[in-house]
Amino acid sequence: MTAKLAPETAAGIPVEFRDVCKRYGDHVVLDELSFAVSPGERVVLIGPSGSGKTTVLRCMMGFERTDSGLIQIGDAAVLPSGRGRAQQRRARAGLRAARDHVGMVFQQFNLFPHLTVMQNLTIGPRHSRQASHAEIEQRARSLLDDVGLASKAESYPGQLSGGQQQRVAIARALAMRPAVMLFDEVTSALDPETVGEVLGLIRRIAESSTMTMLLVTHEMAFAAEVADRVIFMEQGVIVEQGPPAQVFNSPQEERTRRFLRRLDDKGA
Amino acid sequence: MHLTSYEIHTILTGIGKTVVIAVLANVMAFPIGIAAGMARLSRWWIVRFVTGVYIEVFRGTSALVQLFYGYFVLPQIGIHLGSMTVGTVVLALNAGAYAAETARGAIQSVPSGQMEAAAALNLSWLTTRFRIILPQAWRTMLPSFGNLAIDVLKGTSFLSLVGVPEATATITNMSLTHALKPDSAYVGLLVIYLVLSIPLVIVVHLLERRAHRHLRPVAAKAT
Amino acid sequence: MSNTSYAWSVLPALLRGLKVSVEATGLSMALALIAGVPVCLLRISRLRALRVMGVAIISVIRNTPLLAQLYVYFYVLPEFHIELSPLVVGVLGLGTHFTAYIAETYRAGYESVPAGQWEAAAALNLGRVITLGRIVAPQALRPTIPVLANYLLAMFKDTSVLTAVTVTELFGATISLSNESFRFTLLYSMMGLLYLAVCYPAGRIVALLERRLGSV
Numbered sequence: 100m101t102a103k104l105a106p107e108t109a110a111g112i113p114v115e116f117r118d119v120c121k122r123y124g125d126h127v128v129l130d131e132l133s134f135a136v137s138p139g140e141r142v143v144l145i146g147p148s149g150s151g152k153t154t155v156l157r158c159m160m161g162f163e164r165t166d167s168g169l170i171q172i173g174d175a176a177v178l179p180s181g182r183g184r185a186q187q188r189r190a191r192a193g194l195r196a197a198r199d200h201v202g203m204v205f206q207q208f209n210l211f212p213h214l215t216v217m218q219n220l221t222i223g224p225r226h227s228r229q230a231s232h233a234e235i236e237q238r239a240r241s242l243l244d245d246v247g248l249a250s251k252a253e254s255y256p257g258q259l260s261g262g263q264q265q266r267v268a269i270a271r272a273l274a275m276r277p278a279v280m281l282f283d284e285v286t287s288a289l290d291p292e293t294v295g296e297v298l299g300l301i302r303r304i305a306e307s308s309t310m311t312m313l314l315v316t317h318e319m320a321f322a323a324e325v326a327d328r329v330i331f332m333e334q335g336v337i338v339e340q341g342p343p344a345q346v347f348n349s350p351q352e353e354r355t356r357r358f359l360r361r362l363d364d365k366g367a
Numbered sequence: 368m369h370l371t372s373y374e375i376h377t378i379l380t381g382i383g384k385t386v387v388i389a390v391l392a393n394v395m396a397f398p399i400g401i402a403a404g405m406a407r408l409s410r411w412w413i414v415r416f417v418t419g420v421y422i423e424v425f426r427g428t429s430a431l432v433q434l435f436y437g438y439f440v441l442p443q444i445g446i447h448l449g450s451m452t453v454g455t456v457v458l459a460l461n462a463g464a465y466a467a468e469t470a471r472g473a474i475q476s477v478p479s480g481q482m483e484a485a486a487a488l489n490l491s492w493l494t495t496r497f498r499i500i501l502p503q504a505w506r507t508m509l510p511s512f513g514n515l516a517i518d519v520l521k522g523t524s525f526l527s528l529v530g531v532p533e534a535t536a537t538i539t540n541m542s543l544t545h546a547l548k549p550d551s552a553y554v555g556l557l558v559i560y561l562v563l564s565i566p567l568v569i570v571v572h573l574l575e576r577r578a579h580r581h582l583r584p585v586a587a588k589a590t
Numbered sequence: 591m592s593n594t595s596y597a598w599s600v601l602p603a604l605l606r607g608l609k610v611s612v613e614a615t616g617l618s619m620a621l622a623l624i625a626g627v628p629v630c631l632l633r634i635s636r637l638r639a640l641r642v643m644g645v646a647i648i649s650v651i652r653n654t655p656l657l658a659q660l661y662v663y664f665y666v667l668p669e670f671h672i673e674l675s676p677l678v679v680g681v682l683g684l685g686t687h688f689t690a691y692i693a694e695t696y697r698a699g700y701e702s703v704p705a706g707q708w709e710a711a712a713a714l715n716l717g718r719v720i721t722l723g724r725i726v727a728p729q730a731l732r733p734t735i736p737v738l739a740n741y742l743l744a745m746f747k748d749t750s751v752l753t754a755v756t757v758t759e760l761f762g763a764t765i766s767l768s769n770e771s772f773r774f775t776l777l778y779s780m781m782g783l784l785y786l787a788v789c790y791p792a793g794r795i796v797a798l799l800e801r802r803l804g805s806v
Contacts, residue, residue: 160483160486160487161486162483162486195489198486198487198489199489201487202487203483203487205480205483205484205487207478207480209478209480209481209483209484210484211481211484211485211499211503212503212581213502213503213506213581222488222490222494222498223488223489223490226488226489226490226491226494227488227489255581256581257581271488272487275488275489423786423790423793424786426789426793427747427785427786427789427790427793428747428782428785428786428789429747429748429750429751429761429785431750431751431753431761432747432750432761432778432781432782432785435761435765435778436778436782439768439774439778440774440775440778440779443774443775444775517652517653521653521654521655521656522655523655524655524657524658525655525657525751527657528657528754535655535657535658535661539661542665548669549665549666549668549669550666550669552665553658553661553662553665553666554662554666556654556658556661556662557650557654557658557659557662560653560654560655560658561649561650561653561654564653564654
């Protein structure tokens with residue numbers, strides 16, 4: 100399936116992290132993290148578990164509140180948790196605006212099990228009143244068709260395989276016309292046989308849209324294909340970043356080399 | 368057993384009263400319980416506290432005690448309601464307190480990923496609670512609610528002690544006036560409640576089947 | 591007499607009633623814990639007839655009001671020339687009522703032990719009785735404790751129903767006092783506080799047990 104994806108995805112917007120800090124008690128998860136992503140850029144975050152890469156995505160969506168620093172997503176600002184009513188109201192408004200721009204696909208799919216596939220796809224757009232019911236439904240069907248699951252429109256998530264569920268989850272996120280897409284280890288919970296079909300879908304999305312994409316993944320070969328830039332994180336800081344050829348083939352930092360070596364040993 | 372038609376009519380009226388009270392109390396109890404369960408998870412401390420007091424008070428004393436409280440104490444502070452009304456409301460509040468704890472547990476058992484997915488889709492607070500979380504929590508709540516419904520039915524018997532002519536009161540009277548012998552009367556009373564509980568069990572069973580319909584397996588196939 | 595002095599004067603009577611409530615609870619719980627075992631065994635028996643009997647007993651008890659069951663013991667037994675004191679009738683009724691719930695709790699605990707335990711025991715040729723007693727029961731018991739504690743609490747609250755068969759526990763004492771003095775609000779509030787004084791801390795203990803030991 101090499102057909103182009105429904106072309107009405109939004110144009111990418113820039114994302115910037117400025118001195119973002121996050122800690123759990125004594126444990127520092129993000130340490131004055133700063134980086135910028137250009138509109139439409141594809142960035143892959145890699146690193147050992149606990150490096151903070153998933154936290155980066157979760158902070159963008161407000162699932163974790165930052166302690167300090169600013170996350171700028173286009174014109175929306177995700178502010179740290181603060182005191183004071185006015186600040187909290189601003190923070191909430193900023194979060195809502197950010198979520199309007201950003202779509203997320205989760206490792207555990209998180210489809211709504213009591214709704215059909217079609218209902219999963221349409222519930223988001225319906226409640227943000229993006230378009231008429233008819234338009235929303237039509238877009239949902241065409242997205243479903245693009246991901247190859249048109250026949251499953253009235254099925255329930257429980258009746259689908261893991262790979263199928265994740266493809267529905269991706270379609271559900273796309274249905275919101277995001278300008279930024281986040282992929283949080285979306286193949287880690289899948290059987291090896293179905294990993295390929297999901298990665299293939301993500302590749303097609305990358306090719307046929309101009310959204311900004313941030314991916315956290317352990318699939319290094321895939322990262323090398325799709326990424327414009329690879330960021331290696333460890334203990335809440337960026338150790339090294341650059342084009343995939345550089346980071347994977349000629350890493351500058353010893354820590355990067357050590358991480359890649361460990362992966363090689365495990366036959367990843 | 369030689370019962371006059373008048374006596375049979377009285378018994379049936381008593382049973383009817385039992386049914387009416389049980390249905391009304393149940394219908395009130397479950398929305399109360401769900402609302403209170405959600406209130407226990409509110410982000411405002413005062414809401415959590417007040418609901419917590421309600422739940423602890425109504426779970427910490429028996430329904431009979433609450434009933435007498437409502438029946439004797441309310442008039443002293445100027446609230447005059449019929450004994451049947453007081454009884455129904457007390458039963459509803461009592462069941463609601465237990466339902467609240469069930470609802471709270473069920474809501475918390477819905478995987479947190481569901482809230483995150485709803486947030487990622489920018490669904491409103493209301494939509495998230497009522498279209499995503501509650502429908503899934505409902506499945507977990509049902510068995511306990513089913514038991515609670517039967518407890519409410521059994522609780523209607525207490526109303527006999529405050530003068531409401533429901534089934535227990537009626538049968539007890541029949542026995543005291545020797546219209547019925549004690550063993551037929553009281554064993555018959557047990558039979559009455561058993562029979563009344565059957566429709567409840569059926570309704571709960573049907574509701575459970577409906578709530579699980581999206582989990583029923585389809586003929587297995589590969590990707 | 592002022593409300594405060596009245597309150598102090600009746601407190602001993604109320605506390606005596608509370609003592610009866612506690613006694614009734616203890617005796618009924620003992621009965622239910624013991625009687626729950628044979629009923630549970632019926633329920634999990636391999637013989638269908640016994641299972642049906644177990645289900646029937648449990649269903650009848652759980653689906654009919656405690657009050658009606660008490661009346662059966664109180665009014666029907668004398669017809670068969672069995673004369674028992676109100677307290678015994680109360681304990682009998684309360685105990686058999688909770689036997690049904692506790693039997694189901696035992697069963698849930700029993701079913702919570704994974705099949706693998708039975709298989710391992712069978713592989714070691716331990717025999718069904720030993721397996722049940724030394725392997726399964728100890729594991730089944732742990733998560734049932736919070737549930738049993740919960741029932742103990744519920745039983746204590748239900749002792750108020752014993753008033754209907756003329757047992758003078760806390761509730762009954764309150765009623766007769768208020769019928770004399772008409773100080774409903776004061777007396778009922780005192781009674782309510784006494785119940786809460788027992789039930790609230792007990793409830794917290796049950797919650798603690800649930801957290802520590804899990805639940806079936």
